[in-house]
Amino acid sequence: MKSTTNIAKMKTEFTLKNATSHAGSKPLLAYLEKIKLEDAFRQIGCGKGRNTLFPFFKILMYLLVGWLLGCERIFHFRSLRDDSLVRRFLGGRCPHHTLLYKELCRAAVSMPTIRRDLKALNLDLITPCLSDECILDLDSTVETVYGNQEGAEVGTNAQKPGRKSFQPLIAFEGKSRLYLNAELRSGNTHCSRNAHTFAKETLQRLPKSCKVKYARFDKGFGGETFYSFWEGKQIGYVGKLKWTHRLAKEVAKCPHWKRYVDGDVIIEGLCLVYKATSWKKARMVVVIRKAERYDGDQLQFDFLWDYEAIVTNLDWEPIDIWRFWVELNLLESKRKAIIFLVIAFILAAKFQS
Template identity: 30%
Template sequence: MLESFKQAIGFKELIKSTFTMRKAPNSKYQSQEMLDFLVDAQILGLSRFEHINDLRYDPGYLKIKGDIECPEESAFRRLFKALGIESLEEFRSINQQLIALHSQTKEPTEIWLDCDDTVITLHGNQEGGEVGYNPRYHGRPSIKAKACFIAETAELVNLKAYGGKTHSNGEFLNFFKEAEGQLPHNYVPKGVRMDKGFFDEKKLRIL
């Protein structure tokens, strides 16, 4: 059913036209094919690299994919290691195009936006890490990830990473304006839901 849905919306064609990273011509899998497999894994709840190998031995999945074997998890690690900033922007574009496709099935509608953030602990010396508030690993470098979703559909609208010292309301207005700018034209924000850490008097007046 999932594979049929992806075919109906032209998912593979969307990836190929947007995700420009190319591997060597003699590679067993091109980057666009691997991204398709990775989406399957995420939908099936296989969020860790080591769990992706389960798909290689699933006869039902192989049949659905036309007996095309899923790449080994090490291949996905190499793919992500080679990604640059331009690839992240292409992923963002793919996400926006999918939301736009969904919006075409709807009349102009009011929506609620859910905003949240989380601390992601870093291990080792990684770019962007700062020692800030970390409720679980005190004194460890981290990044602060902010996310915005359409409440009614759980579609991700915006996702950005900031240094670990960034407070929940730090740079939030710019983040929220970016989220609004990525909404389809027929989606009208009715309100925003977020916890108290995002608020201050200035933001309340603007929102």
């Protein structure tokens, strides 16, 4: 029987009677109902009959709920099929997990514009939440696969060496933490390859009322073309720089460090003009070093310092540059659930190498 009761109106009892592992998701499901996300998914054409048991917008809702509840793989959705709360949210029934495979494959063939449609829908949903001046955060992750999926290749994979994987590029808005853009790529593709093209596409997709003022990225991103892109757009950027022996020799020539934190952990910083071998011109590099304080008046040994280098075009204090970049790392763990959902959506579209 089809359920018409809103999740928010369901009675809640704080007991273990008839409890399920996903019972705590009621506030989340109620929120998805309140923002009418299902109505938004209805806008995406699916080519299926209206009387079908599971329309494509229901499949999208099921994928979204599953990924938010920790289903990283399609077969993990088996645990949701008999969950009474999730069934109630979907109208009384949940599709079999094998149907998700079929629907994603069918969508890739019968809906060639699904990737563009999902991005357009996402932009419509988040535009009211974007500020006039945005921070663009670029991130990359490794998604290991256990099979021979199209486009999956063996690349750098610290968690599962030798396994095939994807390495998607993902763009977020730094203030609101909202997802802006994504591109699925093979696991053997370095994240710096054509990164400026991905950044350009992201900027073009943003509404005219939203101006990107700053960009942040990890050390996987970089190169002359990438840095020149931001400089040409007059966008301030902060990016982690790989600590190399050549850079360490240049830093060793700088005797004057400014101490910013003088507690149990000492933090010092400096700025220098540095030109990497692949750069056409020299750029400002901020170097921060940290070490634990030792008791007494003994000097700090050089090998006890932990060094970090950041390339930037901002005229800020080194400690402010470092703290601004640290915010990017602090957000990574909060983005994992969003990343899983993004990967699911872009897997539904035709693979792009």
